[in-house]
Amino acid sequence: MTATTAAPTSTSATPRHLWTRTRGLLLALAVLIAGAITLAAMHSDTRHGSLDPRSADEYGSRAVAQLLKEQGVSTRVVTTLDEATAAAGPDTTLLITVPDLLTEGQQRRLRAATADSGGRTVLIAPESPSLDVLAPGIRAEGSATVKPRDPGCTEPAANRAGRADAGGVRYAAPDENTDGCYPVNGLPTVLTTSARGEGDTVLLGAPDILFNHRLDEEGNASLALHLLGTRQHLVWYLPSLGDTSATDGGHRSFFDLIPAGWRWATLQLALAAVLAALWRARRLGPLVTEHLPVAIRASEATEGRARLYRKAHARDRAADTLRAATRTRLAPLLGVAASAAHHPEVLVPAVSARLPAGRDPLSLLFGPTPADDTALVRLADELDALEREVRTS
Known part of the structure; x- marks a missing residue:
């Protein structure tokens, strides 16, 4: 007795029907995969990131690190608070690229390590509340456009540099032990304040003078060398979200526990949901007449x-x-x-x-x-x- 296969019916799925049903989803997946590959390719080169002295990208800072090396200043990159505080000393300049990224506990530890070190601390575009801890008495008073500006002060290093790309955050300092340069509407965008241990703290309202593509413009290179080259060693602190010191003495919110990039992932999921909705919405076929099971008057x-x-x-x-x-x-x-x-x-x-x-x-x-x-x-x-x-x- 031979087995027989059932003949296909009108409702059986054919290859054409399967392709019609899945082509929208396949197209959406292709777009997502292409976008992921493009993003991976854009970030898979040798660039390290913005304000990174190892990066040759236009927004990196490798050029200024090379100039400092020629002047006999060594540059070391650190990514944790423990490394940054351990490196503080009278012969060291500590550059903090994103001070606002630090938690209050991290800022207090950093302030305690640098206040009496006798070295120099450079803060890039700090605003409240990080100023309250890292530079007490100084207030942020809004921001201004970055463009070539005159020093507008008596500070020798700024006058030797001349015009430079300045702007960003403006600072107000009632303390007499401060020297502000490159003012905008009467408030400086580069401010130097003396510390207790014969060291000082420099507030730089915008990081543009440290970027590779702007270092050769105006007096940017001279100003950068004067700000970062006063000590023998330069410690370049790039705060990291993965630093375990961020949890010391503080509480982390729900969003702090979510891995970096969750906003982009949420946006991609929302886009995929919209594409799926559009794909399913157009699957409405022609109207089909149907005999009612009961008679209706x-x-x-x-x-x-x-x-x-x-x-x-x-x-x-x-x-x-x-x-x-x-x-x-x-x-x-x-x-x-x-x-x-x-x-x-x-x-x-x-x-x-x-x-x-x-x-x-x-x-x-x-x-x-x-x-x-x-x-x-x-x-x-x-x-x-x-x-x-x-x-x-």
């Missing part, structure tokens, strides 16, 4: 449709339905072809011939939409009266 169907029209305030659709039905019933009574029943130039003269002189059925059969429900009911009554009058004429 015509009056119930009419009342149901009327309630739907009333709920949607669709007086225009209801009026068109009433007029079209009346015209369809009048056409065979008047000897008008069914195809011409909805043409006023054919139907109206035939109806007028059955009515008394002076009656014009045009506005009744092809008129405007009733203004309210009362007018719609009156229209239905008048159409019934017109049909009875034509039948009895």
